[in-house]
Amino acid sequence: MIKKGNEETFYEQLKQLNNQVREEWSSQGDNPQDFIEKRPKILIILDNASFHKKQEIIDKIESELPNIRLEFLPAYIPDYNLIELVWHSAKEYIAHREFETQ
Numbered sequence: 001m002i003k004k005g006n007e008e009t010f011y012e013q014l015k016q017l018n019n020q021v022r023e024e025w026s027s028q029g030d031n032p033q034d035f036i037e038k039r040p041k042i043l044i045i046l047d048n049a050s051f052h053k054k055q056e057i058i059d060k061i062e063s064e065l066p067n068i069r070l071e072f073l074p075a076y077i078p079d080y081n082l083i084e085l086v087w088h089s090a091k092e093y094i095a096h097r098e099f100e101t102q
Contacts, residue, residue, distance in 0.1 A: 007051040018065050039067040048075050
């Protein structure tokens with residue numbers, strides 16, 4: 001269960017992801033010492049939630065998790081945000097249903 005979204009939860013989730021990648025790296029027979037130098041790059045595409053963009057968290061991620069790169073969706077362009085497509089489909093489905101009234 002993931003806690004309510006804030007900058008600390010966001011950072012902890014990225015740290016956990018990085019640790020899982022490190023464990024997988026080692027389990028495949030790669031030298032754990034090489035992870036620092038040859039680690040896989042992780043690109044995460046984010047919306048513009050304020051806690052994703054706090055400078056102190058971004059600085060912390062860049063210094064402690066250098067293999068994780070954050071890219072942000074352009075503001076106010078819902079076509080790029082996949083959840084917006086899900087919401088559109090859900091609303092369309094509900095709007096075209098027949099409901100009984102009492």
